[in-house]
Amino acid sequence: MNTAQTSALLIRGGTVVNADRSFRADVLCQDGQIVAVGEGLQAPAGATVVDAGGQYVMPGGIDPHTHMQLPFMGTVTRDDFFSGTAAALAGGTTSIIDFVIPDPQQPLLDAYKTWRGWAEKSCADYGFHVAITWWGDSVHADMGTLVREEGVNSFKHFMAYKNAIMCDDETLVNSFRRALELGAMPTVHAENGELVFLLQQEMKNQGITGPEGHPLSRPPAVEAEAAQRAIAIADVLNVPIYVVHVSCAESAEAIARARAKGQRVYGEVLAGHLVVDDSVYRHPSYEVAAAHVMSPPFREKSHQQALWRGLQAGHLHTTATDHCTFCAEQKAIGKADFSKIPNGTGGVEERLAVLWDEGVNSGRLTPSEFVAVTSANAAKLFNLYPRKGCVAAGADADLVVWDPSATKTLSVKTQHSLGDYNIFEGKTVTGVPSHTISQGRLVYVQGDLRVERGSGRYLKRPPFGPTFDALGRKAALAKPTAVTR
Numbered sequence: 001m002n003t004a005q006t007s008a009l010l011i012r013g014g015t016v017v018n019a020d021r022s023f024r025a026d027v028l029c030q031d032g033q034i035v036a037v038g039e040g041l042q043a044p045a046g047a048t049v050v051d052a053g054g055q056y057v058m059p060g061g062i063d064p065h066t067h068m069q070l071p072f073m074g075t076v077t078r079d080d081f082f083s084g085t086a087a088a089l090a091g092g093t094t095s096i097i098d099f100v101i102p103d104p105q106q107p108l109l110d111a112y113k114t115w116r117g118w119a120e121k122s123c124a125d126y127g128f129h130v131a132i133t134w135w136g137d138s139v140h141a142d143m144g145t146l147v148r149e150e151g152v153n154s155f156k157h158f159m160a161y162k163n164a165i166m167c168d169d170e171t172l173v174n175s176f177r178r179a180l181e182l183g184a185m186p187t188v189h190a191e192n193g194e195l196v197f198l199l200q201q202e203m204k205n206q207g208i209t210g211p212e213g214h215p216l217s218r219p220p221a222v223e224a225e226a227a228q229r230a231i232a233i234a235d236v237l238n239v240p241i242y243v244v245h246v247s248c249a250e251s252a253e254a255i256a257r258a259r260a261k262g263q264r265v266y267g268e269v270l271a272g273h274l275v276v277d278d279s280v281y282r283h284p285s286y287e288v289a290a291a292h293v294m295s296p297p298f299r300e301k302s303h304q305q306a307l308w309r310g311l312q313a314g315h316l317h318t319t320a321t322d323h324c325t326f327c328a329e330q331k332a333i334g335k336a337d338f339s340k341i342p343n344g345t346g347g348v349e350e351r352l353a354v355l356w357d358e359g360v361n362s363g364r365l366t367p368s369e370f371v372a373v374t375s376a377n378a379a380k381l382f383n384l385y386p387r388k389g390c391v392a393a394g395a396d397a398d399l400v401v402w403d404p405s406a407t408k409t410l411s412v413k414t415q416h417s418l419g420d421y422n423i424f425e426g427k428t429v430t431g432v433p434s435h436t437i438s439q440g441r442l443v444y445v446q447g448d449l450r451v452e453r454g455s456g457r458y459l460k461r462p463p464f465g466p467t468f469d470a471l472g473r474k475a476a477l478a479k480p481t482a483v484t485r
């Protein structure tokens with residue numbers, strides 16, 4: 001952990017973009033915090049000055065869904081917490097929220113301590129959602145300890161991955177109820193794991209063993225069923241719910257319907273799902289097709305329009321990557337059986353540029369809406385706001401200086417992630433970070449990455465309060481700071 005005081009940093013002449021407005025202002029940072037935002041600020045003696053003329057100064061991205069150093073499907077992701085957060089900083093993302101995933105029957109606190117240890121090498125700030133993979137009295141108790149003492153305010157439920165980390169309805173109900181009592185946000189990976197398991201067997205019985213079987217065994221209806229079930233359970237229990245990696249129109253519509261009835265349902269979209277379609281699974285090369293195996297799978301193109309519309313309409317709130325990198329030799333585990341291909345793709349470095357290029361340059365999103373869906377809304381939903389997700393005095397000096405006219409061609413050859421594939425390979429984007437600032441320090445300057453292992457800090461996230469009664473009748477109090485689009 002770097003505790004050295006940083007010299008002052010003045011970002012001069014840019015346009016500050018927050019989720020609510022944009023305005024011309026200088027930004028002065030000192031000792032890891034923003035101390036002033038305004039016109040004509042003077043640089044203190046010894047300050048570093050960044051010329052942001054013609055550029056935007058925005059909150060650093062928050063990726064609320066990553067898996068660094070994850071043991072999964074018999075192997076471990078290539079990016080650990082250092083390489084993964086370094087890649088994030090290179091792309092303008094200054095905080096991640098990763099996942100502690102206990103094995104079934106493993107005490108939650110044991111798994112949490114293990115992940116905290118692994119994450120000490122991070123060079124960007126990080127927090128954790130904790131997955132509920134089984135149920136018992138100790139899980140109930142540990143959820144309380146995690147919320148009250150460890151700064152965890154969100155719990156993840158995998159409705160897929162049967163015979164591994166899948167949660168049944170009994171666990172969902174118990175955990176959602178407990179989250180409600182604690183003022184924590186339940187989140188779900190929405191896919192019906194029983195149906196996925198059945199369809200995988202059917203594909204293989206038909207002789208489909210290659211990666212093309214992956215999307216066939218996980219069609220949109222399988223995702224939509226789980227999303228609707230989770231939303232219905234949350235509705236009965238009167239608890240808010242956050243659906244991770246919404247990939248299809250049917251799930252986005254389920255969220256929109258529930259929200260139209262007044263239910264607090266929030267949705268996350270992955271940069272990959274917004275721009276990559278399912279043709280990748282029909283690629284003649286096993287390596288290329290397997291490199292795209294992640295769940296839910298990339299979808300037929302029309303779903304991308306639905307996801308963009310969800311972000312534009314405000315039914316979907318955050319963007320993430322599910323950064324989870326496996327290399328070709330790891331993906332080869334499933335050469336004879338697609339259901340054994342380790343699920344996961346990268347993107348933590350590319351998310352902001354893809355969202356800017358496809359979102360802002362196309363006119364789908366304003367710069368302020370871009371900030372909402374890349375940092376501010378995640379900060380609000382997971383109770384990091386306004387420390388994160390906002391350019392204002394008192395906030396952490398986690399910033400990205402964004403050059404809207406610079407271009408870059410995204411490629412595995414230039415990425416900082418240790419993954420050996422880039423799902424955005426060859427895409428030329430206009431709008432990239434020129435500088436990334438983390439804790440008031442310049443960590444990325446025009447292609448030069450200056451990260452320090454272990455400098456990232458664990459982010460404690462307080463619960464939403466006050467807490468609720470046993471029947472959830474005070475759930476109205478669970479409303480996070482209003483999210484914006």
Ligand code: URP
Nearest residue numbers: 189294295322324343344
């Ligand atoms: O394929 C994926 N998404 N891998 C990571 C685990 C998960 O489902 O989020």
Ligand code: ZN
Nearest residue numbers: 189245295296
């Ligand atoms: Zn998932």
Ligand code: ZN
Nearest residue numbers: 065066067322
């Ligand atoms: Zn994930």
